[in-house]
Amino acid sequence: MSLPDGVERRDFDGETGLATRGHPEYGERTDGEWRRWDPHRSKLGAMLELGLDTGLEGGETVLYLGAAAGTTASHVADFAGPTYAVEFAPRPTRDLLDVADHRGNLFPLLKDAREPATYAHVVEPVDVVVQDVATRGQGRVAALNERFLRPDGRLLAAIKARSEDVTADADAVFADVLAAVEDEYEVLATERLDPYHDAHLGVVARPRRE
Amino acid sequence: MTDETAAWFAGLDPEDEAGAAAAVTEGSADHTADWPALAVEAGFADDADDYYERLHAATTRATREAVRERERADDQQLVHAVRAMADCERTANELAERVAEWGGSRYGDDGAGVDYAREVAARGPEDDESDRALRSLAERTLDLAEEAAALRATIERTAPAVAPNLSALAGPVLAARLLSLAGSLESLAKQPSGTVQVLGAEDALFAHLQGNAPSPKHGVIYTHEYVSGTRPEERGSAARALAGKLAIASRIDHYSGDRRPDLERELDERIERIRTRSQGGDGQ
Numbered sequence: 315m316s317l318p319d320g321v322e323r324r325d326f327d328g329e330t331g332l333a334t335r336g337h338p339e340y341g342e343r344t345d346g347e348w349r350r351w352d353p354h355r356s357k358l359g360a361m362l363e364l365g366l367d368t369g370l371e372g373g374e375t376v377l378y379l380g381a382a383a384g385t386t387a388s389h390v391a392d393f394a395g396p397t398y399a400v401e402f403a404p405r406p407t408r409d410l411l412d413v414a415d416h417r418g419n420l421f422p423l424l425k426d427a428r429e430p431a432t433y434a435h436v437v438e439p440v441d442v443v444v445q446d447v448a449t450r451g452q453g454r455v456a457a458l459n460e461r462f463l464r465p466d467g468r469l470l471a472a473i474k475a476r477s478e479d480v481t482a483d484a485d486a487v488f489a490d491v492l493a494a495v496e497d498e499y500e501v502l503a504t505e506r507l508d509p510y511h512d513a514h515l516g517v518v519a520r521p522r523r524e
Numbered sequence: 525m526t527d528e529t530a531a532w533f534a535g536l537d538p539e540d541e542a543g544a545a546a547a548v549t550e551g552s553a554d555h556t557a558d559w560p561a562l563a564v565e566a567g568f569a570d571d572a573d574d575y576y577e578r579l580h581a582a583t584t585r586a587t588r589e590a591v592r593e594r595e596r597a598d599d600q601q602l603v604h605a606v607r608a609m610a611d612c613e614r615t616a617n618e619l620a621e622r623v624a625e626w627g628g629s630r631y632g633d634d635g636a637g638v639d640y641a642r643e644v645a646a647r648g649p650e651d652d653e654s655d656r657a658l659r660s661l662a663e664r665t666l667d668l669a670e671e672a673a674a675l676r677a678t679i680e681r682t683a684p685a686v687a688p689n690l691s692a693l694a695g696p697v698l699a700a701r702l703l704s705l706a707g708s709l710e711s712l713a714k715q716p717s718g719t720v721q722v723l724g725a726e727d728a729l730f731a732h733l734q735g736n737a738p739s740p741k742h743g744v745i746y747t748h749e750y751v752s753g754t755r756p757e758e759r760g761s762a763a764r765a766l767a768g769k770l771a772i773a774s775r776i777d778h779y780s781g782d783r784r785p786d787l788e789r790e791l792d793e794r795i796e797r798i799r800t801r802s803q804g805g806d807g808q
Contacts, residue, residue, distance in 0.1 A: 369673035396576060397742050404594040405685050407587060408781065414584050419576065421583040423548070424590040436583065437530045438560060 317362060319372030320393025326350050328462055332359055334392035337416035339412075340385055349389075353510045356386040357472030359447050360510035361518075367503055370467045375440040377462050379427040379455065380447035382406045384413035390444060391420040398437045401446075402426050427455050430462070435520050445471040450478055453494025456519075460498040463521050469499055475513040484513045489513075498522055531559055533568045534584065539741040541581060548586035592781060598686045606681050612672035619665040625659050641665040663758035688783050689773035693766075693791060694748060701744050702770065713778035720774075721745065721767035745770070750795045758798050765794045 317332070324333040326343045332351040343350040353363040355451070361368055372393045381387040381399035383406040391397040391413075399414070400423045407424050414420040425433045427447050440462050443448045447455050452473050463469065473491050475484035492501060499519035507514040526696045532552035532678030536543050560575045569575035596805050616638060623641045627633045635643055644662035647655075676697060683696035687709055690699040704711035705723040712720070731737035742751050742763035754762040776784055 396579075404591040404598075407591050411584060411588055411591070414580070414587075418580050422587040423583060424587045424594070425662070431552045431554060434556045435530050435551040435554055436548055436559070438558055439556050454675055 317371035318368075318393050321351070321362065321370075321372070321389075322348070324348050324350075332362060334389045336388065336392035339388045339413050339416070340383070342448045348361070351389045354390065357507060357511055357514060357516065358386050358390065358444055358470060360507045360514075361470065361472070361516040362408065363504070363510065364505055364507065364516070366505050366516050366518060368470055370409070370442065370470075375438065376442045376444060377437055377459065379423070379443065379445045379459060381410055382446075383409035384422075387420065388413045388417070391417045395419060396438070397421065398423060398433070398440070400425050400427050400433060428458060430458050434450075434461070437462055439467075441467050443469045443471075445469065447523075448474050448477045448478070451494075452477060453491040453497075456495045457498040460521055465523065467519060467521060468497070468502075469517065469519040469521075471495070471517040471519070472511070472519060473515040474508065484515075488515045494519070495519060496522075501507045527800065530554070531557070531562060531566075533559075533563050533566070533578070536568065538568055538578060540583060544578065544582035545586035545589060548582050549590055586802055594779065595686060596709055596778070598682070599703055601699050602679065602686050603708070605675055605682070606697070606704045609672050609675035609679065609709045610695075612668050612675060616665055616668040616672060619661065623658065623662050623665055626661070630658065638659035638665065638669045640787075641669075687774065687777040687786055688781070689776050690770060692783075692785075692788055693769055693773050694745070698744065698747055701747075702774070704742060704784070709774065709778050712774045715728065715774075717764075717768045720771045721763055742767075750791070754799055758801075761798045762795055764796060766791065769794075786791065 320334055322333055322347055325367055326345055332353065333345070333348040334351055335347045336349060338344050338349050342352065349498055351359045353360040365406055370506045374394050376394045376397045378390060378397060381401045382398065387397065387399045387410065397420045399410060399420055401410055402425065406422065407422065410422050414422045423433050423436065428451070441464055443459055443463055445456055449455070452471070456469055469477045473488060477488040478487045478491060490506070495501060495517065498521065500522050501517060501519045503518040505516045507516050532547040532551050533544065536547060560572045563569045563575045564571060569578055570707065620638045620641045623644055624636045627635065627640065627644055641662040645659060645666055647659060679700045682697045683699050684691040687699050687703065690702065694702065702720065702723060703709055703712055706715060722740050722743045725740040725742065728737060728740035732739045741760040743765060745766055747750055748766055750766050751759055751763045768788055772786055776782065
């Protein structure tokens, strides 16, 4: 499994970890201009660490749903091209703005990922949709945002079981969410993100249309 | 064609940054399109790099403004919560007095307050109609007291997000009370510190203005330890110092939203000086 251009495995004080080049944002360890991308703090980081075939090569146009304070979005913008970062909660978005100040290719948007019409006038067609939204209806969010993907694009989603139903069995939740995703996508690969993230499923999918 | 008119940059002067931010916030479109190419075609940008530079400026500005507005809107939720908490506390106390009066007449108890209501609510079942009615009233009283406690916990959790500096200086509940008395974070931020000092003491203030009373030294900020815990002779100075910092904190919270830990340190030092000078007796 090759890593995208701009993501490298590097040594941080005797520990090997993923890294990207950019302005440090949250007290992560650094080595020169390289900054550690901790898979425990980032679901996409965990997907790469676990060797899931994301298809990422570097330089892609990205729509990031659920950017929160920008921990992962900052690493994505380090190796990707134009990166649209959608977040719904105002508080973390303040931190996301700081991350965007250091990255001309990161475009922060205070919008609801369940209402794509509110940002379709800004977001161009993209190569990759990264989704990490901790709300109910994660499958529906993925289906609604399929419209932004180019025909050969990829959805990279981290599905959080507890956001759908705190009591239900995780596998049953994942099956339901995947069924909703499959309305619009063909699922190419899935993998549990343990031990980095408890009860999360990493999903790689591509649009079903021609 | 329809795609083009739906673009955030449609009809905009490239130099109009405020208009661009408003278009990002308020616009919408059914479908995405190759906006960078369309923007160059429309003459809005020279090339893709130029487009992305304008997009970055527009999205960061729009998002910064939208974040501020949303957090400001949250101040109204906080105002409702603190008023509801005050209503629940006041009503629980009134009902607790009623329970105590009733219980005193029936059992010869001399308990008082919510604690006595708890005692009555916990008593075993008795068949008498009045026993049941009294116990039921005591249970409602406790429910209201618990509701007040739950609202307090909500305020303690949300106030620091709405007004971080004010909450750090005043404590979350007093911060919410000040917002409630002023009406909103914006109107609190526009009050001079002398008004902040006497918020909640309006009756005393009007009596003073009519010439019947001395000027009030403090309103609701009396609940702050820096006022109530200072010797009576110096309490006016402490209230003035605290109100001054609270006024500044509310302005920072409203206009910038950044945390400024220096404020707390300055206030601590100021109160320390006020408290020691009266003991030293050197007047200053």
